[in-house]
Structures are given as structure tokens and as C-alpha cells.
Amino acid sequence: MPDAAQLQKVLDRIDADFDNSLTRLFALLRIKSISADPAFAGECKAAADHLAKDIASLGFASEVRPTDGHPAVVAKSNGKSGPGRPHALFYGHYDVQPVDPLNLWHRPPFEPVVTDHADGRKIIVGRGAEDDKGQLMTFVEACRAWKSVTGSLPLDLTIVIEGEEEVGSKNFVPFLEKNKADLAADYVLVCDTGMWDQNTPAITTSLRGLVYEEVKIKAANRDLHSGIFGGGAQNPIRVLTRILGGLFDDDGRITIPGFYDGVKDLPADILEQWRKLDLTPEKFLKPIGLSIPAGEKGRLLIEQISSRPTCDVNGIVGGYIGEGSKTVIPAEASAKVSFRLVEGQDPNKIRNAFRDYVSARLPGDCRAEFTDHSNAPAVALDWNMKPLAAARRALAEEWGKDAVLMGSGASIPIVADFKRTLGLDSLLVGFALDDDNIHSPNEKYDLRSFHKGIRSWARILAALAQ
Amino acid sequence: MPDAAQLQKVLDRIDADFDNSLTRLFALLRIKSISADPAFAGECKAAADHLAKDIASLGFASEVRPTDGHPAVVAKSNGKSGPGRPHALFYGHYDVQPVDPLNLWHRPPFEPVVTDHADGRKIIVGRGAEDDKGQLMTFVEACRAWKSVTGSLPLDLTIVIEGEEEVGSKNFVPFLEKNKADLAADYVLVCDTGMWDQNTPAITTSLRGLVYEEVKIKAANRDLHSGIFGGGAQNPIRVLTRILGGLFDDDGRITIPGFYDGVKDLPADILEQWRKLDLTPEKFLKPIGLSIPAGEKGRLLIEQISSRPTCDVNGIVGGYIGEGSKTVIPAEASAKVSFRLVEGQDPNKIRNAFRDYVSARLPGDCRAEFTDHSNAPAVALDWNMKPLAAARRALAEEWGKDAVLMGSGASIPIVADFKRTLGLDSLLVGFALDDDNIHSPNEKYDLRSFHKGIRSWARILAALAQ
Known part of the structure; x- marks a missing residue:
């Protein structure tokens, strides 16, 4: 079980190595792994190969496994598995959305850069910068720091990365079913969701x-x-x-x-909590040039986008x-x-x-x-699952404020599939922001999301082992 | 004034020369004069040059004249103009519609062929085969036969051919205004409309x-x-x-x-005539795979497509x-x-x-x-104009039955422009059929339309001179 001093060394290492983390992310972003278009099948394979090789360099037993579609990466930490030591299954996807309309991109989508947002934030721009290459690399880089500082990980880990999330995971779900025994774990960690706002971390507890x-x-x-x-x-x-x-x-x-x-109405106490979050059209819609919530009349905007x-x-x-x-x-x-x-x-x-x-x-x-x-189907996660409490502690330490437990308007169908095929609950932690332009031209990921995302996962790994 | 024997020689000449007429039409059809797409501007110019040269070979003073868009062809018969001798202005257009969706064409759209229709008719297939290259060439070939047999034409003639009909004639209308004196005539002849059916000629007397x-x-x-x-x-x-x-x-x-x-209802007597024409869904819609008139309830199908x-x-x-x-x-x-x-x-x-x-x-x-x-705007032509009676006589002789005077559902905006700019009425005679697929993949023109279209114009030219 890691102690506080070890964790601090890992965090220091992350800060010192951050430029290299960025270089490694850029190498992945340059691969045009668009799963929807058969013309890019070779690039999807290249992304899988690239990740398998990179994760192998951390000492994982890592391989590219065929599916009936784009291949998956499966990597095992070769840890000292034993009674009481938790075993997590991390999930991410290396495939990205198509890039059209191409003429609306300010730069070529597969030539990532760090640039300045209009409000001064440093951002990483490129297709996949956030969804999901940037996000999954926060986790991989956290593992790298742990291995590099301590020679091991705080818990046992299987990493699985698929290549068809953006096209419905049609071949990945049968792959999960076939490899059920091989992918056994205590729970799933997913990094494909967002923060509450730039300064407030979040754990997603329901998905549409x-x-x-x-x-x-x-x-x-x-x-x-x-x-x-x-x-x-x-x-x-x-x-x-x-x-x-x-x-x-x-x-x-x-x-x-x-x-x-x-469809049920929210419990009165949750509705009251959400009302207090005060998600106004000014905050949520103004950045995209809108002002009027377009959903069902008589509902809060936050209901319209997450619980309705x-x-x-x-x-x-x-x-x-x-x-x-x-x-x-x-x-x-x-x-x-x-x-x-x-x-x-x-x-x-x-x-x-x-x-x-x-x-x-x-x-x-x-x-x-x-x-x-x-x-x-929609997914409602167990708010009382044990890893959730660990993640809340870790996120509060990194960000200096409590994580919001939030409902997401988006769908991550694989979360229901993990429950059905492997019997596992998922913990959804991610560092996306609403203005990341995912699935759109000029997709970006805040440099701070990437940096503090890595640090957050380093802390969560330690917390999960406690 | 031509006599019956002269006319018969002209008609014989048309029959004997028909293979060459077809060869000349094909040469025009091979030019990709798509006016809507700026990439084909050079091809539009090439079509104008080609026509100007071909019409010059009939002894016309023929030239390509610039407009603010694609150029127009103006050709004058250099006739023996004099009092009592009619002067007609013939109008056609050399530009064609875009060809997308290209994958639905059975052959490349600009490689014309004569082939067999499913029901055994010989048809000319290619973009522009009918609209309007095939149609305008019926007139040019009729002139060629008159010149070749008699050395002259039965009446004075100015031919004007524009290159922007399919994109709204925006630059051609100012061209008409500027060249008003030069284009003076007694009336306009237009070959851009259809027959009533395969065996029944028609004169179009109203346009939407x-x-x-x-x-x-x-x-x-x-x-x-x-x-x-x-x-x-x-x-x-x-x-x-x-x-x-x-x-x-x-x-x-x-x-x-x-x-x-x-919007007025049809006069009772016209409605009764139209009812007798018995345009049924079986006749009109079945060939395109439909069965139910989609227009206003309580209206005849023929009203829906032409007077409503x-x-x-x-x-x-x-x-x-x-x-x-x-x-x-x-x-x-x-x-x-x-x-x-x-x-x-x-x-x-x-x-x-x-x-x-x-x-x-x-x-x-x-x-x-x-x-x-x-x-x-819509155009209603004068049913009593003199050339109309001449054309009815000529068409009845060629086809063995009276021409239907019909309303067209289509628009030929230039007809209103001729009236407004030059003060001229138009006589609309054409040989298109409803199944010609104009503006669609696999546009065609019946070989019979082309052949009897030339013969029809030869007769109309004679009749107009009487």
C-alpha cells in the first residue's frame, strides 16, 4: 500500500516529465484512427499497435487482439495479485470521430499543437485531443509515473482499449463476452467523461x-x-x-x-441539489452562441441535458x-x-x-x-460503490474542492455492456470540458485537464489501494 | 413562298441525311457545357464556338457574343428581308444540367449513344440529349435541309442560343435588353417543350x-x-x-x-376539354413507380401538374x-x-x-x-397568334393528328423576358416526352422525336411563310 511520500514523488515525477507526456500524446494524435470510415482501417490498426507498444514499455504484458472489426489492445500489469489487493480494469478507446466539415478546422486535425484559447488557457488542439486519446493518456501517464518511481503499481491492472467506440462497439461487445475470464477484475475505470467546470472535478454516476x-x-x-x-x-x-x-x-x-x-421525475432532494448548482443559460449556452434552453418547457436546463x-x-x-x-x-x-x-x-x-x-x-x-x-440503455451507477469514495477523496486532494456527482447527457454504451458481460460496475472520472468541441471541428483538451488529469489518476490509483 | 414539291424534297433530304444529323448532334452532346459549375466554363465556351461554326456553315452570319456570364450565339440568315416576308427569332440553349448523382447513370453522361428503350423504342442517351441540345438541333437541321435543297430559307431568321438557361438566364436577359434592335423579329420560336404523348404533337400555350x-x-x-x-x-x-x-x-x-x-379556376369549357384528355395516374404516374396524385385534393391530375x-x-x-x-x-x-x-x-x-x-x-x-x-412569373400565350395556326397545320401534316394546345407545368422564364424586352410572343413547339429523364440521370431523347422533330420544323418553316 503506497504511502504519502511515495505519492508525492510520483506527482513530482509527473510534473517533471510533463513535456514528454505531451510528446507521447501528440504521437498518438497524429494517427488518423477514424473508425467510421473503412479507408482509415490501417490507421486504426496503427493506433492499436502504437498503444500496445507504449504500454508494453511500462512492463505490461501487452498485445493487439483482433476483433471482427478494428482490433483491441489488452495489457496486464503482471502485478503481485493476491487476496485483498484490488484489480481494476481500465477502459478507453483509440478511435476518433470523422473530421468533416474539414474547412471549419483552423489547422489540419491530425497535426496537434498547443495553442492559446481566446481566454488565455493553454489548449491542445486536434481530433482526439480529448475524446478519447487525451483522456486515456492521462491514465497511461499516471501508470508510467508510478512504475518509474516505485517500480510497481498500487493495484493490479488490466488495460483494455477498443477501436470502435465511435461506431457503436459492435465488435467489441462480443470480444468482451469471449474474453470474460481473461478480463476479470473488481471494477472498471473509465476516462471518457467531463468535469463540472474548469475548476471542479466530477464523477459521472448516470449516463443517458x-x-x-x-x-x-x-x-x-x-x-x-x-x-x-x-x-x-x-x-x-x-x-x-x-x-x-x-x-x-x-x-x-x-x-x-x-x-x-x-421515465421518472428526479427525487425532490436531487432536484433541489441540481437547482443549487445553478446551471444557467448564460453559463452553458452563451459560449455556443445561444441563450434559450430548447428542451421541454418547465424543466431546469440541467434536467434537459442530463436527466430527460x-x-x-x-x-x-x-x-x-x-x-x-x-x-x-x-x-x-x-x-x-x-x-x-x-x-x-x-x-x-x-x-x-x-x-x-x-x-x-x-x-x-x-x-x-x-x-x-x-x-x-441508460445507466445509473451505484452511488455507494467503494471505489467511488476513494476517487472522491483523491479528486478533492488534487483539485482542492469536492467532486460533483453528476448525471451525464452523453451515452457510453460500453458501461452497460461491462455490467452485463463482466458483471462489473464502472467508475467514470474524466477531465473534459463542455467547450472541448468533441465530434466537431477544432476539438481541444485543456493543457491543465491533461496535466491535472494525470495527477488525479495517480492519486486515485493510490486511494483505490487503501 | 415554298411550294409543296420543294417541301417534299426538303423532307426527303432530311431522311437521307439523318445519320449525319445524328453525328452532328453527338458532337454537341460530347461537350460538357454544365452552366451551374464554374469548372465547366471552358466547356460552355466550347459549345458556343461549336454551334456558331456549325450554323455559319449554313450560310448564316454567325458569331459568339460575350455576356457577363457564359456567351451567347447570334446568327442571322442574311435573307432577302422585305415587306411581308416574316422574320422569326429562334431561341435555344446549349447549357445543360449537372450530372449528379453520377453513379446512377448507366453510361458516362457525355458519351452519347443510340440504344434500345425497354419497350423497343430507339433512344439517344446522354446529358442534353433532349434538354436542350437535341431539341435545338431539330431546328438547326431543318434549316440545313432547306438551305441544302433550295439554297435559302422560307423566311428570315435570327438564331439566338444562350448558355445560362439552366441557371436562370441572369446574364442573358440584360444581353437581350442591350441587343434589342439587333434581335428585332416578328415572333419567337422556342424548341424546349414536349409532345402530348409519343404520337401526339403539342403546342404549349401556357407556362408556370x-x-x-x-x-x-x-x-x-x-x-x-x-x-x-x-x-x-x-x-x-x-x-x-x-x-x-x-x-x-x-x-x-x-x-x-x-x-x-x-389564382383562378380554369374556365368550365377548358376544364371539360382537359377532363376528356383523360390523363390518368395509370398513364402519368405508373411509369415513375407511383400511383397517387400528390397535389391538391379535388383537382384533376392534369390541373395539379399544369394549371395549379x-x-x-x-x-x-x-x-x-x-x-x-x-x-x-x-x-x-x-x-x-x-x-x-x-x-x-x-x-x-x-x-x-x-x-x-x-x-x-x-x-x-x-x-x-x-x-x-x-x-x-407564369406566362399565358395568345392562343390566336398567327404563327400558332401555321404550326398547327404543319404538325397535323407531319404527325397525322391534331396538336394538343396544352399548359406546361414547367417554367421557361425567358418567354416572359422576350415579351418584356423585345415585345415578342413566343411559339413553343417541342418533341420531348415525359419519360426523357431531363435533369436526371440517363437523360434521353427518342430517336423518333429527333427525326420527326426535324421534319416538323421543316414543315413549320414552310407554313410560317404562307
């Missing part, structure tokens, strides 16, 4: 689920000229916009029958989208529609309710085709 | 107008992650679909206030439209929306009513930007 559907409406057997057929032939964009345009009522509630079945289910059209396309004009009635039009789910909602029911909703509104001559891109 | 607007809805100052901001931030696709989805009521009527102001104003969303785009999924809330979304107008509707009023309609439905935090792509 995600149903992501693509719907394509088809009408005529070919594109038509609107001068000849306009007024006579059905237009699939008209049908699609009419259906999607009816998804919300005037109060911002989703109109799909049964959508809110099973939502619907967003994430993409829509049909007809002529080039420069100028073309008087076409297209043969088809399609949209990508996602739902963030909360506890009590069944993703399969929601998916079917959406499909029924669309199908019931199709006029004659139109067909709808659906594609299921994601289907994950 | 066109207002074509692009609207872009903007919300946040950047793309957002729906996990973090979903439920709190406004989504411009949600706003756009809600607005567009409300454009039609349950009876298929357009809901924009004032949209139908000034319509609205179509011709294109829509926003958010992530690549493969797979991305949980983005985009910063903006846009649509191209067009309105076909009928007599009595003021395009400026319609455009403003649409903009007001959108603006009135914008929630807070959203802005709308508009772009005007087209703004042309």
Missing part, C-alpha cells in the same frame, strides 16, 4: 442511453423534373420533413406515443445540395435521428415506437427503410 | 412561373455534441423540418398565407450525411425550395410570403438566410 436510427423515404423510381411532375408526384423530402417536423410539440416534448413511458430523454436529427439529406439551383424531385431523402434515453426507457421499445411513428405517417406511394446504428 | 429560394437556418456558433448539448441547444434541422413540414395542409394545399391570391401552383423542396442538407452515425447537432441546415406559379401570382409577393412564413416560425436563437435563385 442512445438509440440512433437512420430513415430513408423512397417515392418515385427515379429523380424527377419538378416542372413536369411537380404537383403530381410525391416528394420524399416533403414527406420526411412533415414527419420529422412533427416530432416535437409546442412545449418541446417528443410526440412519439409511449416515448416517456417509464431527448431527440435530435443529426443529419438530413435529399435532392440537389450543390451550388445554385436544380428543379429536381428526388427519388429519396434520408435522415439520421438519435434519442438520448434515461433510466426506465427500453431502447428496443423506443426504436420500434419511432419506426411505427414514421410508418404510420407515410402517405401512399412512399416506403421507409430503417437502419439501426445504436441501441443502448 | 418559378420562384426558387434557398433558406439556411443557423443556430449555435459551431457544431455540437448531442450528448452534451442535446435537449438544451436548439437544432437547426429540427427547426427547418418543422417549418418545411408545415408547408402543406392535409388536403395538399400550400399553407403560406396569400399563396393562392389571384405547387411547391417542392428540391434539396435539403444538414448535419452528418456520411456513412454510419455521428451524434452531432449541426450549427446550420439548409433547403432549396421552389414554387411553380400560375397566371395571377406575383413572383415577388410569393417570395416575400415564403420568407415571412419562415421568419415567423423561427424560434429564439435561430436566424434564417435566404438566397433568390429564380423569380419568374
Whole structure:
């Protein structure tokens, strides 16, 4: 069990080695591991190879393991496992989101730099700087410091890093099932979530689920000229916009029958706590150029973004989208529609309710085709799990204030899969900020998030061993 | 004034020379004169040069004249102008529509061929095969035959061919105004319209107008992650679909206030004539895979497509439209929306009513930007104009049945411009068929349309001189 002096040496080591930590992160950020685009499969493999090699250099038994999709990295600390010594499974992902629209990036997305934010913060800019390369490297660098200072880790560790988180982990979940025995541990550590604000750490204790559907409406057997057929032939964009345009009522509630079945209001005491957090439109929306909460009327903004289910059209396309004009009635039009789910909602029911909703509104001559891109339930973690108390202590020491236990609006479907396949609860600690532009152009990670993230994990590793 | 024997020699000459006519058409079709895309400006110029040279070879004083956009061709027959001898201005356009989606073409769009339609008809396939290269060449070839057989034309002729019809003729209209004296004539001949069916010629006596607007809805100052901001931030696709989805009521009527102001019902006798034409969904919609007229309830299909104003969303785009999924809330979304107008509707009023309609439905935090792509009123031609009677006689002789005088659902804005700038009425005769796929992949022109189209114009030229 590490003592305070050892921990201090580790923290000092982290500070002294920070430039090298940054150099190692940049090497990973330069690899274009976009999982959604098959053209980058080789780069995904390269990212896995790179990480396996880097983690092996810490003395882990580390290897790249094939899945039916992009490979996973599995590394074991070769520790002195024994009764009472905890064994944690750390999870991260090396794949990143596509970079379009490329023209909105101020710099090439895979040429990371440290630069100055408008408000003076130092930031690391590049695709994956935060999600999830920057975040997972906070953990790897903490392990490196422990090994370098003490020659060992405070606890036993298995690190697993997947390459398909951004495309739904379809091949990684079967991989977990197959490797259940090999991945046995006491709990999971995940670094893919955010802080409460720049100065306040957070532990995420609930996650929204995600149903992501693509719907394509088809009408005529070919594109038509609107001068000849306009007024006579059905237009699939008209049908699609009419259906999607009816998804919300005037109060911002989703109109799909049964959508809110099973959704509970927050307990009064939690709602009161959240009210005190005072998440105002000024704080949350102003930085993105908005001022009016767009969700259900009569709900706090913090409810809208974390405890209430939502619907967003994430993409829509049909007809002529080039420069100028073309008087076409297209043969088809399609949209990508996602739902963030909360506890009590069944993703399969929601998916079917959406499909029924669309199908019931199709006029004659139109067909709808659906594609299921994601289907994950919400997760509520056990607020009383033991590692959570350890993490709270460690984070309070590093940041000088208590961590907020918060609900996240985002989905990390793998957390439910860890529970289902391995029977493990997850501890979600991360250092992201709301203005990190993840999944968007100019993704960034605060230099301070990276530095203090490493220090935080070093402290958490020690606390978990106590 | 030509006699019947001369005309017969001309028609025989057309039949004998038809393979060469086809070769000349193919040479024009190979030029990629897409006016909408600046990358093809050189090809537009090449098409103008090609036509000017070809028409010069008929003894015309022919030249390429610059405009502020793609150039126009002006050619004069150098005839024996005199009192009583009619002078016609023929109009066509050498520019063609973009070819996307390219993957739906069965052959490269600029490598024309004659091939067999599924039902056995011989067809010419390629971009511009009909609109308008094939159509304008029916006229040029008819002139060639007259010159070749008789050494002259039955009437005086100015040919003007523009290169921006498919992008709204923005620079050609000022060109007409500037060259008003030079383009003086008795009336205009236009070959850019269709037949009633494969065996029945038609003269188009009314054209719908066109207002074509692009609207872009903007919300946040950047793309957002729906996990973090979903439920709190406004989504411009949600706003756009809600607005567009409300454009039609349950009876298929357009809901924009004032949209139908000034629109008159057909006179009872015309409606009765149209009813007898028996344009059924089986005849008109089945070939494109549809069965249910999509326009206003309680109207004949033929009304829906020719005498009633319509609205179509011709294109829509926003958010992530690549493969797979991305949980983005985009910063903006846009649509191209067009309105076909009928007599009595003021395009400026319609455009403003649409903009007001959108603006009135914008929630807070959203802005709308508009772009005007087209703004042309409907045209009703004089059914009693003298050349119309001549054309009816000529078409009846060639096709063995009377031409239908029909309303077209399409817009040829230039017809209104000829009236306004030059004070001239237009005679609209063309040989297009509804299944020509104009503006779509695999555009075609029936070989019979091309051949009998040339013969028809040869006869019309003679009839106009009588």
C-alpha cells in the first residue's frame, strides 16, 4: 500500500516529465484512427499497435487482439495479485470521430499543437485531443509515473482499449463476452467523461442511453423534373420533413406515443441539489452562441441535458445540395435521428415506437427503410460503490474542492455492456470540458485537464489501494 | 413562298441525311457545357464556338457574343428581308444540367449513344440529349435541309442560343435588353417543350412561373455534441423540418398565407376539354413507380401538374450525411425550395410570403438566410397568334393528328423576358416526352422525336411563310 511520500514523488515525477507526456500524446494524435470510415482501417490498426507498444514499455504484458472489426489492445500489469489487493480494469478507446466539415478546422486535425484559447488557457488542439486519446493518456501517464518511481503499481491492472467506440462497439461487445475470464477484475475505470467546470472535478454516476436510427423515404423510381411532375408526384423530402417536423410539440416534448413511458421525475432532494448548482443559460449556452434552453418547457436546463430523454436529427439529406439551383424531385431523402434515453426507457421499445411513428405517417406511394446504428440503455451507477469514495477523496486532494456527482447527457454504451458481460460496475472520472468541441471541428483538451488529469489518476490509483 | 414539291424534297433530304444529323448532334452532346459549375466554363465556351461554326456553315452570319456570364450565339440568315416576308427569332440553349448523382447513370453522361428503350423504342442517351441540345438541333437541321435543297430559307431568321438557361438566364436577359434592335423579329420560336404523348404533337400555350429560394437556418456558433448539448441547444434541422413540414395542409394545399391570391379556376369549357384528355395516374404516374396524385385534393391530375401552383423542396442538407452515425447537432441546415406559379401570382409577393412564413416560425436563437435563385412569373400565350395556326397545320401534316394546345407545368422564364424586352410572343413547339429523364440521370431523347422533330420544323418553316 503506497504511502504519502511515495505519492508525492510520483506527482513530482509527473510534473517533471510533463513535456514528454505531451510528446507521447501528440504521437498518438497524429494517427488518423477514424473508425467510421473503412479507408482509415490501417490507421486504426496503427493506433492499436502504437498503444500496445507504449504500454508494453511500462512492463505490461501487452498485445493487439483482433476483433471482427478494428482490433483491441489488452495489457496486464503482471502485478503481485493476491487476496485483498484490488484489480481494476481500465477502459478507453483509440478511435476518433470523422473530421468533416474539414474547412471549419483552423489547422489540419491530425497535426496537434498547443495553442492559446481566446481566454488565455493553454489548449491542445486536434481530433482526439480529448475524446478519447487525451483522456486515456492521462491514465497511461499516471501508470508510467508510478512504475518509474516505485517500480510497481498500487493495484493490479488490466488495460483494455477498443477501436470502435465511435461506431457503436459492435465488435467489441462480443470480444468482451469471449474474453470474460481473461478480463476479470473488481471494477472498471473509465476516462471518457467531463468535469463540472474548469475548476471542479466530477464523477459521472448516470449516463443517458442512445438509440440512433437512420430513415430513408423512397417515392418515385427515379429523380424527377419538378416542372413536369411537380404537383403530381410525391416528394420524399416533403414527406420526411412533415414527419420529422412533427416530432416535437409546442412545449418541446417528443410526440412519439409511449416515448416517456417509464421515465421518472428526479427525487425532490436531487432536484433541489441540481437547482443549487445553478446551471444557467448564460453559463452553458452563451459560449455556443445561444441563450434559450430548447428542451421541454418547465424543466431546469440541467434536467434537459442530463436527466430527460431527448431527440435530435443529426443529419438530413435529399435532392440537389450543390451550388445554385436544380428543379429536381428526388427519388429519396434520408435522415439520421438519435434519442438520448434515461433510466426506465427500453431502447428496443423506443426504436420500434419511432419506426411505427414514421410508418404510420407515410402517405401512399412512399416506403421507409430503417437502419439501426445504436441501441443502448441508460445507466445509473451505484452511488455507494467503494471505489467511488476513494476517487472522491483523491479528486478533492488534487483539485482542492469536492467532486460533483453528476448525471451525464452523453451515452457510453460500453458501461452497460461491462455490467452485463463482466458483471462489473464502472467508475467514470474524466477531465473534459463542455467547450472541448468533441465530434466537431477544432476539438481541444485543456493543457491543465491533461496535466491535472494525470495527477488525479495517480492519486486515485493510490486511494483505490487503501 | 415554298411550294409543296420543294417541301417534299426538303423532307426527303432530311431522311437521307439523318445519320449525319445524328453525328452532328453527338458532337454537341460530347461537350460538357454544365452552366451551374464554374469548372465547366471552358466547356460552355466550347459549345458556343461549336454551334456558331456549325450554323455559319449554313450560310448564316454567325458569331459568339460575350455576356457577363457564359456567351451567347447570334446568327442571322442574311435573307432577302422585305415587306411581308416574316422574320422569326429562334431561341435555344446549349447549357445543360449537372450530372449528379453520377453513379446512377448507366453510361458516362457525355458519351452519347443510340440504344434500345425497354419497350423497343430507339433512344439517344446522354446529358442534353433532349434538354436542350437535341431539341435545338431539330431546328438547326431543318434549316440545313432547306438551305441544302433550295439554297435559302422560307423566311428570315435570327438564331439566338444562350448558355445560362439552366441557371436562370441572369446574364442573358440584360444581353437581350442591350441587343434589342439587333434581335428585332416578328415572333419567337422556342424548341424546349414536349409532345402530348409519343404520337401526339403539342403546342404549349401556357407556362408556370418559378420562384426558387434557398433558406439556411443557423443556430449555435459551431457544431455540437448531442450528448452534451442535446435537449438544451436548439437544432437547426429540427427547426427547418418543422417549418418545411408545415408547408402543406392535409388536403395538399400550400399553407403560406396569400399563396393562392389571384389564382383562378380554369374556365368550365377548358376544364371539360382537359377532363376528356383523360390523363390518368395509370398513364402519368405508373411509369415513375407511383400511383397517387400528390397535389391538391379535388383537382384533376392534369390541373395539379399544369394549371395549379405547387411547391417542392428540391434539396435539403444538414448535419452528418456520411456513412454510419455521428451524434452531432449541426450549427446550420439548409433547403432549396421552389414554387411553380400560375397566371395571377406575383413572383415577388410569393417570395416575400415564403420568407415571412419562415421568419415567423423561427424560434429564439435561430436566424434564417435566404438566397433568390429564380423569380419568374407564369406566362399565358395568345392562343390566336398567327404563327400558332401555321404550326398547327404543319404538325397535323407531319404527325397525322391534331396538336394538343396544352399548359406546361414547367417554367421557361425567358418567354416572359422576350415579351418584356423585345415585345415578342413566343411559339413553343417541342418533341420531348415525359419519360426523357431531363435533369436526371440517363437523360434521353427518342430517336423518333429527333427525326420527326426535324421534319416538323421543316414543315413549320414552310407554313410560317404562307
